[in-house]
């Protein structure tokens with residue numbers, strides 16, 4: 582190992598870099614295809630693209646690119662506050678909600694501290710904890726459902742943070758209000774609970790976690806513009822918490838972490854209810870279509886509450902590579918210790934149909 586490792590934090594040796602969905606440009610280059618021929622169903626992006634209103638707002642901002650952005654993001658935080666019935670002081674913006682996860686680590690984690698999360702929870706929590714030398718306690722999740730009783734029981738005096746993704750990625754499972762309330766009754770005050778709600782807007786009847794923010798509990802709710810808003814490229818998301826918690830997190834960020842073009846796009850996007858309901862509608866249709874097809878094909882899948890489905894296909898890596906040669910990008914689940922599963926994002930109906938056709942052609946013929 583290079584001698585530089587003797588100078589770096591020892592825990593960084595264990596840190597494996599996050600493996601994102603394969604970019605369309607990479608696949609196009611590698612296969613000699615045009616980017617337009619490729620379908621990406623690998624990162625839970627919005628297949629309709631951004632709201633036209635967000636595009637227009639961003640366009641208007643481009644000529645102001647020589648100015649630094651509003652570091653306090655007054656208008657966007659006001660708009661988020663209005664939407665959530667909170668105050669601007671309850672909101673912190675991040676370069677994606679992933680950056681807010683990092684702020685929460687920076688603010689509260691010391692080497693040797695513990696975080697608690699579910700075995701198949703979003704992998705970024707563990708990566709972030711490792712970055713700060715903290716230990717990730719992974720609680721078994723039978724049937725891929727977070728077991729909140731077991732997670733509460735896993736809290737020790739060393740626990741600083743609990744991460745709950747709801748709906749969870751990559752499983753698409755949802756926790757009920759009753760499960761969440763019972764869990765919150767048991768959580769001690771020395772623990773910060775993070776509800777990661779990246780897919781919140783896709784839910785018909787979402788559980789209320791903002792009530793814990795209003796009650797003054799040590800809770801951070803994470804949401805993002807990357808999913809239903811279709812603005813993943815802008816890297817903008819947010820955390821909602823009581824004002825003193827937000828103030829603590831604000832100290833950990835760079836002054837201009839949310840750029841002005843992203844702020845303008847996000848502000849127009851959050852006000853565009855029509856685009857969001859359109860996205861919700863095609864997501865529900867596409868998810869039902871995919872899940873019905875998996876059922877017909879005898880493929881085990883986890884019924885999803887988000888814009889993707891986790892499905893068991895045999896050898897996930899092999900299927901991922903075979904589909905990629907056909908110009909379809911999905912996600913194998915080796916990073917989650919699920920080599921037999923893949924995760925496919927819901928696309929447009931045309932994309933869903935093409936994915937399914939190619940999938941069927943690749944599955945071993947039934948005897």
Ligand SMILES: *Cc1c(COP(=O)(O)O)cnc(C)c1O
Pocket residue numbers: 625676677678679680703746749750777779804805806807808813816817818
């Ligand atoms: C996609 C996703 C995010 C959002 O990440 P951004 O940094 O906002 O793009 C956060 N949490 C989960 C569980 C996700 O699936």
